[in-house]
Amino acid sequence: MNVEAKLEFQTSTAPKTGADLLIDLLIKEGVETIFGYPGGAVLPIYDAIYRAKSRIHHILFRHEQGMIHAAEGYARITGKPGVVLATSGPGATNLVTGITDAMMDSLPLVVFTGQVARAVIGTDAFQEADVMAITTPITKHNYQVQSITDLPRIVKEAFHIASTGRPGPVLVDLPKDITSGVLSEEPEEADIDLPGYQPTIKPNPLQIKKLADSLAKAKKPVILAGAGVLHAKASEELTAFVEKHKIPVVTTLLGLGSFPADNPLSLGMGGMHGTYAANMALYESDLLINFGARFDDRLTGNLQHFAPFAKVAHIDIDPAEIGKNVPTQIPIVADAKEALVELLDLPVSPPETVEWLEKLKQYKQDFPLWYKHDPNGMCPQWLIEAVHKVTNGEAIVATDVGQHQMWAAQYYTFNQPHRWITSGGLGTMGFGFPAAIGAQIAAPESTVVAIVGDGGFQMTLQELSVIYERNLPIKIIIVNNGALGMVRQWQELMYDNRISESLLHTQPDFVKLAESYGIRGVKIDNQEDLIASLPELFAYDGPILIDCRVLQQEKVFPMIAPGKGLHEMIGVKPE
Amino acid sequence: MKRIITLTVQDRSGVLNRVTGLLQRRQFNISSISVGPAEKEGVSKMTLVVEVEDDQRLEQVTKQLNKQIDVLKVSDITDKAIVARELALIKVASSSQLRSEINGIIDPFRALIIDVSKDSLAVQITGRPDKIDALIELLRPYGIKEIARTGLTALQRGHQPQVNELATFSLLK
Numbered sequence: 114m115n116v117e118a119k120l121e122f123q124t125s126t127a128p129k130t131g132a133d134l135l136i137d138l139l140i141k142e143g144v145e146t147i148f149g150y151p152g153g154a155v156l157p158i159y160d161a162i163y164r165a166k167s168r169i170h171h172i173l174f175r176h177e178q179g180m181i182h183a184a185e186g187y188a189r190i191t192g193k194p195g196v197v198l199a200t201s202g203p204g205a206t207n208l209v210t211g212i213t214d215a216m217m218d219s220l221p222l223v224v225f226t227g228q229v230a231r232a233v234i235g236t237d238a239f240q241e242a243d244v245m246a247i248t249t250p251i252t253k254h255n256y257q258v259q260s261i262t263d264l265p266r267i268v269k270e271a272f273h274i275a276s277t278g279r280p281g282p283v284l285v286d287l288p289k290d291i292t293s294g295v296l297s298e299e300p301e302e303a304d305i306d307l308p309g310y311q312p313t314i315k316p317n318p319l320q321i322k323k324l325a326d327s328l329a330k331a332k333k334p335v336i337l338a339g340a341g342v343l344h345a346k347a348s349e350e351l352t353a354f355v356e357k358h359k360i361p362v363v364t365t366l367l368g369l370g371s372f373p374a375d376n377p378l379s380l381g382m383g384g385m386h387g388t389y390a391a392n393m394a395l396y397e398s399d400l401l402i403n404f405g406a407r408f409d410d411r412l413t414g415n416l417q418h419f420a421p422f423a424k425v426a427h428i429d430i431d432p433a434e435i436g437k438n439v440p441t442q443i444p445i446v447a448d449a450k451e452a453l454v455e456l457l458d459l460p461v462s463p464p465e466t467v468e469w470l471e472k473l474k475q476y477k478q479d480f481p482l483w484y485k486h487d488p489n490g491m492c493p494q495w496l497i498e499a500v501h502k503v504t505n506g507e508a509i510v511a512t513d514v515g516q517h518q519m520w521a522a523q524y525y526t527f528n529q530p531h532r533w534i535t536s537g538g539l540g541t542m543g544f545g546f547p548a549a550i551g552a553q554i555a556a557p558e559s560t561v562v563a564i565v566g567d568g569g570f571q572m573t574l575q576e577l578s579v580i581y582e583r584n585l586p587i588k589i590i591i592v593n594n595g596a597l598g599m600v601r602q603w604q605e606l607m608y609d610n611r612i613s614e615s616l617l618h619t620q621p622d623f624v625k626l627a628e629s630y631g632i633r634g635v636k637i638d639n640q641e642d643l644i645a646s647l648p649e650l651f652a653y654d655g656p657i658l659i660d661c662r663v664l665q666q667e668k669v670f671p672m673i674a675p676g677k678g679l680h681e682m683i684g685v686k687p688e
Numbered sequence: 689m690k691r692i693i694t695l696t697v698q699d700r701s702g703v704l705n706r707v708t709g710l711l712q713r714r715q716f717n718i719s720s721i722s723v724g725p726a727e728k729e730g731v732s733k734m735t736l737v738v739e740v741e742d743d744q745r746l747e748q749v750t751k752q753l754n755k756q757i758d759v760l761k762v763s764d765i766t767d768k769a770i771v772a773r774e775l776a777l778i779k780v781a782s783s784s785q786l787r788s789e790i791n792g793i794i795d796p797f798r799a800l801i802i803d804v805s806k807d808s809l810a811v812q813i814t815g816r817p818d819k820i821d822a823l824i825e826l827l828r829p830y831g832i833k834e835i836a837r838t839g840l841t842a843l844q845r846g847h848q849p850q851v852n853e854l855a856t857f858s859l860l861k
């Protein structure tokens with residue numbers, strides 16, 4: 114008998130455990146990929162994964178933080194929950210940043226953590242952490258499984274809660290004796306039992322009518338499109354609505370791609386590093402229609418100066434976001450797509466916006482995004498434009514956090530939805546590269562670019578092993594300014610150039626580093642070389658790291674300084 | 689302003705922690721909280737008294753509570769016709785000579801003496817929080833050794849008057 118056959122034999126006769134049941138339930142939920150890392154408390158689950166190898170795919174990361182950001186990238190691209198599996202104690206606590214990130218940016222995740230056996234919970238047992246208490250404020254909901262008979266219901270509810278309404282992370286804590294326990298009988302099919310959870314999807318028709326009436330009367334309407342449009346897969350409806358009424362559109366950082374950037378009605382991104390036209394449109398507007406954005410402070414600037422002349426309509430699936438930061442005259446609790454469909458059905462006389470659009474066009478012309486070339490080196494903004502060009506603007510772009518993130522948002526103009534992955538609400542350094550891995554797993558045929566800073570990349574670069582192992586052809590662009598650039602920029606501008614601990618005087622040789630992981634690495638320090646080699650580097654069929662040395666002193670402009678209003682942008686024109 | 693908010697919640701482990709944790713995180717002050725099983729099995733009722741600055745914050749707190757998966761219903765009943773009670777146990781220093789004097793004080797409050805020892809006695813009082821406060825003030829000169837209060841619990845009355853017959857009175861100054 115050969116080894117394979119022997120294994121077959123074992124699996125077919127081995128009694129079914131709680132862990133086997135868990136895997137069955139995951140498969141039933143349509144899970145294809147588990148983002149995981151093993152350890153003592155999840156050994157029974159890894160044993161079940163071993164048995165289920167042909168039915169479910171597990172990807173071993175090198176750090177729990179990397180794997181959860183990968184699951185976030187996967188969720189962002191597919192809209193389906195990313196499934197994460199970690200061991201108890203340190204495995205679980207290493208997930209905290211990613212769970213919080215997913216909570217802030219409304220990404221569906223179902224996170225399974227091992228836990229010590231029920232009998233020793235509360236005794237400070239080896240690798241015990243109070244994961245329920247730690248994650249209560251950073252999850253949409255969490256469960257600790259107390260009885261194997263509850264598992265089918267809990268798994269079903271976890272996926273349901275994570276992926277419906279306003280998406281978010283759900284954690285399921287699994288005591289080891291539950292997963293290792295042998296099932297005496299197959300538990301019954303479970304039904305969801307969530308009387309306290311009924312998200313409102315359909316808008317109130319009276320409110321929709323109110324919005325339509327206000328729109329007909331508006332002279333300066335503007336739409337703010339947030340990630341809610343993307344979650345609802347409502348880009349087409351949004352575009353149809355915008356075209357029908359000729360309303361200009363501002364997108365949020367996370368809403369990039371929800372409306373095509375090359376549409377003449379697009380004003381680009383709003384907020385701290387948004388365009389002048391976008392922010393002035395929000396400032397001067399008389400009717401602000403927010404689809405699925407949460408009026409984050411990085412978007413609004415000083416609330417006292419936010420849209421001071423506007424009547425505000427806010428369409429959001431989460432009622433708690435409406436009126437939280439900005440007083441709202443027309444609240445509409447609904448899925449963005451449902452609301453747009455209703456709005457499109459109403460016969461509204463289109464608003465008279467010719468003058469308004471003319472004015473905004475002038476702003477766009479007079480105050481476009483700008484940067485100055487410098488003979489001494491590569492401009493990071495230009496680098497992003499070059500990446501845009503070589504990928505025809507069609508790549509999936511994942512970024513880390515910092516200056517490069519803002520430049521990517523500004524200069525990699527997105528004309529299609531679901532191509533942009535970034536950590537908005539939490540601003541998590543270390544997010545970008547692993548998120549790109551999740552995106553490439555979700556979309557194996559797409560070009561995936563990770564645009565990362567030299568600082569943040571060093572927080573999760575251990576996952577280079579994963580892209581080598583899986584041959585994921587991700588293009589890593591390190592926007593290498595030898596600095597924690599965004600911090601350096603703030604110190605220069607707001608702390609009188611006292612550059613405190615924000616320069617990276619020593620760095621690894623990123624090329625050799627990549628090579629040590631078996632990955633091709635290239636260093637480029639000038640624009641000519643970049644132009645010459647980029648097409649070949651992007652045509653390369655495999656993972657590649659491109660260490661791009663850019664000018665350190667470049668700053669992200671324009672900018673709304675902290676405490677200032679939308680109309681008080683600095684750096685809108687070259688000096 | 690103080691508001692009385694009642695919550696109907698699923699009786700699941702951690703639900704009290706979810707509610708208090710949320711209030712703390714969103715910077716709402718809890719004056720009191722009382723919890724117990726409701727009429728239906730598996731369901732509990734909580735009565736919160738919270739301090740909020742304005743209507744906008746009040747709306748936020750109710751919406752955030754509603755978002756909790758285990759929370760079935762949130763009602764701000766402050767301006768409704770309600771019956772609201774709190775129970776307090778007050779241990780007062782008292783020799784046997786003072787006992788009848790104290791009895792005379794607590795009697796109009798319909799409070800009871802429920803424990804007596806050589807040098808102290810325990811008074812039980814139920815009522816609206818202001819009534820309890822008043823009794824405590826009257827007992828203070830005798831020397832209060834200990835107070836235990838349950839926090840407010842409340843129900844909407846069976847008959848809710850129309851808006852125009854509702855004389856606004858404040859339970860919670």
Ligand SMILES: Cc1ncc(C[n+]2csc(CCOP(=O)(O)OP(=O)(O)O)c2C)c(N)n1
Nearest residue numbers: 515516517542566567568569596597598599
């Ligand atoms: C985990 C974490 N730590 C610290 C910060 C604060 N922070 C924001 S941007 C930034 C600098 C990032 O440097 P780098 O990755 O090189 O990107 P750059 O700004 O230079 O493009 C820092 C330290 C953060 N956002 N996340």
Ligand SMILES: [Mg+2]
Nearest residue numbers: 566567596598
């Ligand atoms: Mg940097």
